[in-house]
Structure formats: C-alpha cells, structure tokens
Amino acid sequence: MQDTLAHLKRGERGIITDVSSPNIPLKLLEMGCLPGNLVELLQVAPFQDPMYLNINGSHLAIRKETASLILIEKVAHE
Amino acid sequence: MSKQINVALIGNPNTGKTSVFNALTGLNQKVGNYPGITVEKKEGICKLARGVKAHIIDLPGTYSLNASSLDENVVIELLLNKNDKDFPDIAVVVTDVENLKRNLLLFTQIKDLEIPTVLVINMADRMSYKGISLDIDYLEKKLNTKIALISTRKNEGIDTLKQLISNYKEVSVTPCIDTTQIDTEYFGNLKKAFPNQLLYKLWLVITQDVNFGKTDRNEIDAVANFKTKSKGDLKRLQQKETIKRYQFINNALDKGQTVDLSQAKDLRIKLDRILTHKVWGYAIFGIILLTIFQAIYDWSSIPMDFIDSAFASFSEWTKNMLPQGAFTNLLAEGIIPGLGGIVIFIPQIAFLFLFIAVLEESGYMSRVVFLMDRIMRRFGLSGKSVVPLISGTACAIPAIMATRNIESWKERLITILVTPFTTCSARLPVYLIIIALVIPEGRILGLSYQALTLMLLYLIGFGTAILSAYILNKILKIKSKTFFVIEMPNYKLPLFKNVALTVIEKTKSFIFGAGKIILAISIILWFLASYGPGEQFNNAEDIVKTEYASENLSFEALQQKIASHKLEHSFIGIAGHAIEPTIRPLGYDWKIGIAIVSSFAAREVFVGTLATIYSVGSDEEETIKNRMAGEVNPILGGPLFTFASGISLLLFYAFAMQCMSTLAIVKKETNSWKWPILQLVIMTAFAYIVALIAFQFLK
Numbered sequence: 001m002q003d004t005l006a007h008l009k010r011g012e013r014g015i016i017t018d019v020s021s022p023n024i025p026l027k028l029l030e031m032g033c034l035p036g037n038l039v040e041l042l043q044v045a046p047f048q049d050p051m052y053l054n055i056n057g058s059h060l061a062i063r064k065e066t067a068s069l070i071l072i073e074k075v076a077h078e
Numbered sequence: 079m080s081k082q083i084n085v086a087l088i089g090n091p092n093t094g095k096t097s098v099f100n101a102l103t104g105l106n107q108k109v110g111n112y113p114g115i116t117v118e119k120k121e122g123i124c125k126l127a128r129g130v131k132a133h134i135i136d137l138p139g140t141y142s143l144n145a146s147s148l149d150e151n152v153v154i155e156l157l158l159n160k161n162d163k164d165f166p167d168i169a170v171v172v173t174d175v176e177n178l179k180r181n182l183l184l185f186t187q188i189k190d191l192e193i194p195t196v197l198v199i200n201m202a203d204r205m206s207y208k209g210i211s212l213d214i215d216y217l218e219k220k221l222n223t224k225i226a227l228i229s230t231r232k233n234e235g236i237d238t239l240k241q242l243i244s245n246y247k248e249v250s251v252t253p254c255i256d257t258t259q260i261d262t263e264y265f266g267n268l269k270k271a272f273p274n275q276l277l278y279k280l281w282l283v284i285t286q287d288v289n290f291g292k293t294d295r296n297e298i299d300a301v302a303n304f305k306t307k308s309k310g311d312l313k314r315l316q317q318k319e320t321i322k323r324y325q326f327i328n329n330a331l332d333k334g335q336t337v338d339l340s341q342a343k344d345l346r347i348k349l350d351r352i353l354t355h356k357v358w359g360y361a362i363f364g365i366i367l368l369t370i371f372q373a374i375y376d377w378s379s380i381p382m383d384f385i386d387s388a389f390a391s392f393s394e395w396t397k398n399m400l401p402q403g404a405f406t407n408l409l410a411e412g413i414i415p416g417l418g419g420i421v422i423f424i425p426q427i428a429f430l431f432l433f434i435a436v437l438e439e440s441g442y443m444s445r446v447v448f449l450m451d452r453i454m455r456r457f458g459l460s461g462k463s464v465v466p467l468i469s470g471t472a473c474a475i476p477a478i479m480a481t482r483n484i485e486s487w488k489e490r491l492i493t494i495l496v497t498p499f500t501t502c503s504a505r506l507p508v509y510l511i512i513i514a515l516v517i518p519e520g521r522i523l524g525l526s527y528q529a530l531t532l533m534l535l536y537l538i539g540f541g542t543a544i545l546s547a548y549i550l551n552k553i554l555k556i557k558s559k560t561f562f563v564i565e566m567p568n569y570k571l572p573l574f575k576n577v578a579l580t581v582i583e584k585t586k587s588f589i590f591g592a593g594k595i596i597l598a599i600s601i602i603l604w605f606l607a608s609y610g611p612g613e614q615f616n617n618a619e620d621i622v623k624t625e626y627a628s629e630n631l632s633f634e635a636l637q638q639k640i641a642s643h644k645l646e647h648s649f650i651g652i653a654g655h656a657i658e659p660t661i662r663p664l665g666y667d668w669k670i671g672i673a674i675v676s677s678f679a680a681r682e683v684f685v686g687t688l689a690t691i692y693s694v695g696s697d698e699e700e701t702i703k704n705r706m707a708g709e710v711n712p713i714l715g716g717p718l719f720t721f722a723s724g725i726s727l728l729l730f731y732a733f734a735m736q737c738m739s740t741l742a743i744v745k746k747e748t749n750s751w752k753w754p755i756l757q758l759v760i761m762t763a764f765a766y767i768v769a770l771i772a773f774q775f776l777k
Contacts (some may be wrong), residue, residue, distance in 0.1 A: 019317070022310055025485070025561035029320050032180055040503065042347075043354050043448075050451045050461065052566060058180045059346075059566040061448045065392045066562065 005051070006068035014072035015039075016055075019046040021069040027040065029064070032056035082133040083126070084164060088153060088188060089172035090181050091139035092567035094200045096120075097230035098172050099136040100575055102239070118479075119152075120165075126244045135164055141180075143187040145286060147482045147562075154286070157191055159277060168246035169195045170239070175205055175212075176568060178335060182221075182327045183320070186254040190278040196224045196242045209338035220330035222250045231573060244521070247573040254326050257281060260319045278601050281319075285312055317579035330581065349569050353745070363446055370433045371533045374506070376526065378425035386703070389418030401627070408604055416600025419686030420593045426510075427503045428585050429483045430472050435580040447564055457544050458551025460484045460562060461726055463493040467543060470500035471536065472584070474740045478747055485561035485596035492550045494747055495757060498740050499733070501536045504681040506732045509535055511685055514703055516724030526600035540733055551556075577628075595680050603650060603676065610648035618644045623658055664730065664766070665723030665773040668708070680769040684731070692741075709743035709745075722776035 008014055016037050019029060033039075037056040044051050049064040088543050089095040099107070103122030120136040137156065138149035145151040156162055157169070157697050171292065172180035178199065189195045197217075200421045220223050228235035234517070257277040258265040269277055336751045352358050393414040400406040451461025462484045470477035477497050484490040501509070509532060589627060614621065622640045631639070645651050653675075654668030661671045673687040688706060709718040735741070741754040748754075 001296065014738060020314075021314065025146070025563060026316055026320075027141055027146055027561070028181055028563050029317055029354075030144070031563065031565070032324070034317075034321055034324060043350055045354070045449055045452050046356050047452055050448055050562065050564075052350070056179070058177065061444075061562075061564050061566055063451070063452075063562045076375055 002071050003074055004068045005039065005041075005053070005070040005072055006048075006064050008039075008051075008072070008074070009022075010041055010044055012073045013038060013040045015075055016070060016072050018071035024066065024069050028060075028062065031060060032058045035069065038075070082123075083243060083246055084130045084167045085124075085132045085134045086156065086164070086166035086169045087136045087172060088169055088184065089139060089198075090141050090174070090184060090565075092565060093139070093172045093174040093177070093181060094230055095139060095172040096136060097573055097576055098170075098198060098200060098228065098236075099134065100579055101228075101230050101233065101236050102132075102134055114410060124240065124243075126240050130244060132240075132243050133164075135166075140184065141182055143191075143282060146485065149482055154282065157188065157193065158282065164667055166193060168243060169193045170198055170243070172198045172200055172413055175199050175201050175210060176208055179327055179331060182330075183323055185221070185223075186326060187255055188322075189221075189251075190253040190255055192251045192253060192276060194246055194251055196226065196239075197221065198226050198228050198235075198239060199227050200230065202227045202235065203232050209340065209633075211336050211338075211356050213334045217330060217334040220255070221667045222252050222333060224249060232727060244285070246634065250308035251394070253278070255319075255322055257319075260322055261315055264315065279422055285316060305669070324713075350566075353442065359445070359449050363402055363449065366437075366442075368533065370430070371536060372529050373433070373524065374426050374429050376529055378429055378683070382422055385418070385422045389414060389421070393418075404608075407608065408601070411608075412601050412604030413597070414603075415689040416597050416686050417593075419600070419682070419689050420589055420597070420747040422685075423503065423507050423591065423682065424504055424585060428581050430503055431581045431584040432577065434472060435577045436572050439570065439576055441567040441569045443468075444564055444566050448566065451562065454544075455489075457547040458489065458492045458554075459496075459544070459547050460486065460489040460493070462562070462564065463489065463547075466493050466497050467500050467540065470497045470502060470543075471539075472503050474498045474500070474502050474582075474737065477742070478743050481747070485563075487558045488551075488554060489555040489558075491556070491748065491753070492547050492554070494744055495541040495550060495753060496547045498737070498757060498761065499539050499546065501539040501732070501735075502681075504737065505731050507682050507685045508677075509728060511703060511706065512719065512724050512728055515707055515719045516721050535728060535732055538729075542733065548774055595683065599676050599683050600686050600689075603672070606650040606653075607645055608649050610644065610651065612647070614647040615644060617770055618647065663773065665720070665726045665767045665777065667709075667718055670718075670727065674730070674736075677731075678738070679738050680738065681731060720777075722773050725776055726773035729772050730765045730769035733768055735765075 002017075003014065005014070016033060016035050016039055017033060018035060019033060021072075024033070032055050036057070040054045041058070042052045042054055042059070050061045051067050052059070052061045053067075087095055087099055093228045099120065099122065102124040106124070107120060107122030118138075121132050122136075124132045124134050125290065126132055135156075140150040140153050143154050143157070145154050156164060157166075159165060171181075171185040171188060184196060185195065196532060199212070212227070214225050214227060226235050226239040226242055228239060230236075257279075258269065265277060265281075268280055271547045272280055322630040353362060393410045396414060397406060400409070437446075446464050446468075447461040449461075450464045454461055454463050463481070466480045469480055474497050477500070478494050481490050481493045481497070484493060513528050513531050517528050520527050522530070588772040609615070619640050622636065622643050626636065646655075650672055651668065654672045657671045657675065658668040661674065666674070669688065673684045677684045706719055707717065708718070735758045741758060744754040744757060745751055
C-alpha cells in the first residue's frame with residue numbers, strides 16, 4: 001500500500017506524489033501541497049493529530065484525516 | 079485635480095499587511111463594515127507627494143482569489159466589480175520575504191485580472207537573519223511589476239511604496255499566466271463564447287459564487303457547454319491552474335532569490351519544540367491564561383478605584399456648584415454616574431484587548447489552535463474555535479465574526495451558539511462589583527481570592543460553552559466535511575504600533591458602542607426613578623412625615639426616608655415591585671430586578687443602573703460599591719448582597735443571554751431567527767434555574 005502523509009513520523013520527510021482526492025481542500029493545494037514538492041513532519045499534537053508540516057517552505061497544520069488522503073514517497077534523511 | 083488614487087492592499091494573512099497599512103495611514107484610518115455584511119472594512123488616507131492623496135483599503139487577508147469564506151469573498155467581489163467606487167486604481171500585494179513563493183500565488187492571480195499591481199516584499203529586516211538575498215531588478219522584470227522592499231519594523235521602504243502608488247499609471251497590466259494554457263480545449267471554447275471578456279475573470283465567476291455583474295453570470299449559465307463540467311472536473315482544472323502558477327513563480331524565484339541555509343537561524347524550531355510540546359505546550363498556555371486574569375483583576379484595580387472615586391466627587395461637585403433643579407439632578411444623578419459606569423471599565427477592557435492583540439500578533443494563537451484542535455473536536459468544535467472562545471472574553475460580537483474561518487459549517491454553528499457563554503467584557507463590570515462585595519480579601523499563593531473567583535467564573539463560562547457544544551454535537555444532525563488547514567506563522571515580536579492601534583480601536587468602539595446604550599438607559603432610568611404616578615409619590619413628604627411623626631428623627635434621616643419612599647413609588651419602583659416575586663427566590667430585591675431587566679439591552683448596563691437607582695435621592699458622596707454594600711434586604715434584614723445572593727447573581731449573569739447585539743449578529747451569521755431565539759430562551763432559562771439552586775442552597 002502506498003504511503004500517505006499520515007504515515008510520516010516526526011522529523012521524517014517525503015515527496016508528494018498524488019493529491020487528486022476530491023476531499024483535499026483547494027486551499028491546501030494553493031499553499032504548496034502539490035505533486036513533486038517536499039514535505040516534512042515537524043510536530044504532532046497528542047494522538048498524532050493535527051500534524052504540523054513544512055510543505056514546500058510553508059508551515060501549516062492539517063488534520064490526520066486530510067493527511068491520509070495525500071500520497072507521498074518517503075525520503076531517507078541525509 | 080482632487081481625485082484620490084484608490085489603492086487596495088491585498089495579501090496573505092500574516093504578511094504584515096496591516097503594519098503596512100498603519101505605516102501608510104497612521105492615525106488617518108477608520109474601521110467600518112462592508113454594506114450588508116459584518117466583515118470589517120478598514121480604510122485610510124495616505125498623503126503622497128505634491129498634495130496628491132491616496133485612499134487605501136486594507137482588504138481582509140486571503141491566500142487566493144478562490145474564496146472559501148465571507149471575508150475572502152470581499153476581496154474578489156471588489157476586484158471583479160469595475161463599477162465599485164472602491165475599485166482600485168492600483169493593487170498593492172503585500173508579501174512576507176520568508177514566504178515569498180506561496181505569497182506570490184495571489185499576486186499572479188490579481189495580475190491576471192489586468193489590474194495594475196505592485197509588489198511589496200515586507201519584513202526585509204529578516205532577510206540576512208534567514209540567509210535570503212533577492213535580485214530585485216531581475217524579479218521586477220520576470221514578474222513584470224515594480225517592487226518595494228519594506229521593513230515596517232525599521233520603517234524602511236515606505237517612501238518607495240508611496241512613489242510607486244503615485245506613478246500608478248506606469249504600472250504594467252500584463253498577465254502572468256495565459257489562461258488558455260491551463261486547458262486549451264475548455265478555455266478555447268470559453269473564449270469563443272465570450273470574445274469580449276477577460277478569460278481569467280470568467281473562470282473565477284464560473285468556479286465560485288460571486289455576485290458581480292449579474293448578466294455575465296446568467297450568460298455563462300446559459301451556455302450548456304460550461305455547465306456540463308462537473309465539480310470534480312472544475313477542481314482538476316483549478317489544480318492544473320495552481321501548478322501552472324507555481325511553475326511561473328519558481329521560474330522567477332530560481333534566479334531572483336537565493337537562500338543560504340547555512341546562514342539561516344531558526345528560532346521557530348526551538349520555540350515550537352516547547353510551545354507545541356505535549357506537556358509544556360499546555361502548561362504554558364495555562365500560565366498565560368492565568369496571567370491574563372490576574373492582570374485584568376489585580377493590575378487594573380488601581381486606575382479603576384481612582385476613576386470610581388473621581389466620578390463620585392465630580393457628581394457631588396456638580397450638585398454643589400450648579401443651581402438646584404431638575405437639570406442638575408439629571409446631570410448629577412443620571413448622566414455622570416452613567417458615564418462613570420462606562421469609563422471605569424476602560425482599564426480592564428484595554429488590558430484584555432492588549433493580551434489578545436499580542437497573542438495574535440506574535441503568532442502564538444496558531445499554536446494554541448494546533449494544540450487544542452483534537453480536544454475541541456471531541457466536543458464538536460474545531461481548534462479554530464479557540465480563537466472565538468478567547469476573543470469572546472472581550473466581546474461575543476467580534477468573536478462570532480471570527481468563526482468565519484472555520485471550514486466546517488457544523489463546527490462553526492456550534493461555536494457560534496456556545497460563544498456567548500464565555501465571559502465577555504460586559505460581564506466583567508458586574509462580576510467585579512459583586513465579587514468585591516461578597517468575596518473576602520486575602521491571598522493564597524500570591525493570588526487573591528477575588529482574582530481566583532474571577533478566574534473560576536471564566537472557567538465556568540468556558541466549561542459551559544464546551545459542555546453545551548458536546549450536547550449540540552450529539553443533537554444536531556448536520557453533515558459537513560472538515561477542511562481544516564491552518565498556517566503556522568513565524569514568531570514575531572509584536573509591533574508596538576499595531577498593538578496600540580488595535581487596543582485603541584477596540585476600546586473606542588466598546589466605549590462608543592456600549593456607551594451610547596448605557597448613557598441612554600441611564601437617562602431613561604433616572605426619569606423613571608425621579609417621577610411617579612399618584613398620591614404615594616407626589617405626597618411622599620407628607621406621608622413619611624405623618625408616619626414618623628411620633629419618632630424624633632433627625633432631618634437627614636427623614637430626608638432619607640422620603641427619598642426611598644419616593645423611589646419605591648416611582649415608575650421604576652412600581653415596575654420593580656411587579657417583577658419582584660419572580661426574582662425573590664433568587665435572592666434579589668426589586669432594585670436588582672430593574673438592573674437585570676435593563677441588562678437585556680446590554681449586560682454592562684447593570685452597574686450603571688444600580689448606580690443611577692442608588693444615587694437618586696442620596697446626598698452623600700459615595701462610590702457605587704459603598705452604596706451597594708449598604709443595601710438592606712427588605713425581607714430578611716441584613717445586607718442585601720450576601721455570599722448567597724452574590725453567587726446567585728454571578729451565576730445568573732454567567733449564563734443568561736442578555737445582549738441584543740449578540741443576538742443580532744447570530745441572526746446575521748446563521749441567516750435565521752431560529753438560532754438566536756433558541757439561544758435567548760435556553761440560556762436565560764438555564765441561568766434562572768442555576769441561580770435559583772445556588773441561592774436556595776447557600777442561603
């Protein structure tokens with residue numbers, strides 16, 4: 001099964017591969033959540049929700065249910 | 079030529095747009111509402127060179143022209159309506175140098191509307207700190223615009239911006255993106271159907287509900303081809319459009335911006351590690367709340383005591399200096415105490431707005447949203463409900479307006495419905511005076527009992543809000559999706575000027591808004607208390623004299639008896655007695671009854687009303703508090719304000735829905751009378767029951 005943003009652990013990074021789910025708000029795409037962009041999980045609230053991310057240089061927080069719609073490919077930490 | 083240049087300030091939230099606005103206009107600004115809606119409209123005048131003036135509108139912050147809230151809609155409505163009197167001659171897009179890439183998205187959209195657009199890159203003072211360097215000439219060429227590099231913190235670059243505004247006619251209107259490129263087939267057809275229209279403008283009209291030029295919209299609806307596109311198809315196109323825009327931006331920034339990460343120092347990471355920590359984050363939030371309440375109660379008591387006694391002496395002075403008569407009495411017993419009832423709360427309200435402004439400006443508020451979202455969701459609220467609930471401690475009206483950025487309608491409705499339970503600044507006067515009367519002085523762990531009681535009342539307010547949210551969440555059957563996205567802005571030291579302007583603006587609007595009502599009610603009450611029908615009132619002097627003829631009363635004591643006899647048989651006394659049976663079980667007398675009834679216009683009227691009622695007929699110079707402490711319970715004897723009746727009154731005010739303006743705002747925001755009426759009935763009934771139980775239990 002493919003990884004989603006919700007699978008990231010704190011400090012891990014990934015490359016966004018797909019955001020075509022209709023339940024991803026347009027606003028999120030406009031803030032830089034687009035295929036090919038790098039995303040890093042900076043911090044999580046208790047119960048891993050919401051998730052505080054750095055997407056393409058933008059710092060934002062989204063709920064886990066939205067995060068689980070965004071497909072990614074994990075990137076090994078340098 | 080006296081024409082002003084119309085300037086629209088546009089930008090993402092957290093870009094320091096308001097700082098730029100403040101720097102341009104200084105104190106030459108006013109805050110109003112857009113007609114018909116409650117979105118705040120900030121406008122101001124900026125003097126440019128050679129006597130030319132610019133009329134500047136600070137539009138609500140938005141991430142894009144694809145509006146997802148009422149506030150954002152204001153921006154697009156204005157930019158699409160060429161006939162609007164505020165339609166900009168020039169758009170100034172404000173961006174934050176640290177988030178240039180994302181901020182530029184909005185810039186490209188506005189430019190594609192073919193409006194002359196200049197770019198402000200704000201917070202330039204942070205560039206070296208972040209290792210960012212910009213090639214302005216290159217960027218100007220690539221983005222086809224003029225750029226002003228600004229630091230509002232250091233007051234640099236504002237003159238450059240003024241210059242750019244003066245020369246608005248020279249600004250390029252070339253679009254950034256060729257809209258047809260997004261989807262050649264779809265946009266090609268659209269272009270054929272409407273050869274005279276701007277393609278991007280049409281696209282915006284198709285994808286969202288804007289009311290501009292109704293004819294245009296009807297025409298578009300008429301063309302079956304464009305209707306057949308499903309929502310999903312439209313969204314796919316929007317996604318394509320966004321990608322195209324980022325390609326354009328990346329292309330410009332690739333060479334125009336260099337970031338040397340080795341130079342970047344990031345305080346954000348360190349601060350976030352603590353402030354959003356699973357334990358420390360909540361602990362710090364708790365401490366901040368505690369500090370706020372301590373400040374509101376303790377620190378502001380000094381100016382408040384001063385104001386209280388100053389008004390008492392002023393009223394006394396007026397009485398002695400002016401010739402006796404109805405007018406002097408109105409002034410000394412109606413208007414001055416009424417005004418005092420407003421002025422006295424300035425210190426506290428200013429403190430509260432100060433804290434809220436600092437929390438917002440510093441970027442901390444977003445961290446609170448992040449920390450609280452999961453917890454709040456359990457109660458059917460959103461993390462974003464925290465902001466309304468905290469602003470609700472200032473006033474429920476802006477708080478209810480602040481719910482607009484909650485994406486889910488159900489979460490938003492619940493937030494609107496429960497926000498009036500939070501302790502607004504109008505309840506504060508009531509709480510403070512009653513706490514001072516019935517809670518003993520003394521301290522525990524450096525916190526006074528009185529401050530702790532106040533804190534407890536705030537907690538009760540929050541607690542009730544959250545519990546009712548939980549119940550509403552179970553009852554309301556509304557399906558809605560959550561689209562929770564929140565930006566976590568960088569931490570900033572709040573700018574003194576911004577904070578000061580917010581505090582002044584909000585305090586002013588409280589004083590003038592609430593003040594008018596309080597003053598009017600004070601005057602009406604004075605009349606009602608000073609005149610009465612029938613024998614009992616008109617012949618009060620004779621009646622009292624006969625009654626006490628046998629007792630050898632001093633002149634003062636006799637006058638006192640006459641005055642209270644008069645008050646009891648005045649119009650207000652009669653009304654008060656009429657409602658007394660309903661409120662006696664709560665421990666109140668008819669005077670408190672009057673104060674409660676008049677409080678339904680606005681809660682803060684309570685103290686002013688009591689001040690007016692008690693000062694009618696009283697000769698001595700006394701503060702409101704002393705007069706209330708001296709009141710005697712007509713039935714039980716002993717002081718009227720006891721621990722039991724005081725607590726009962728506190729709880730009544732904590733829960734009752736006594737604010738016309740809030741009801742009006744709820745009607746506006748929910749677009750139905752159902753919700754405000756339910757609020758009024760349920761909250762007030764609940765307040766009555768709780769106050770009843772409290773008094774009967776404690777007495």
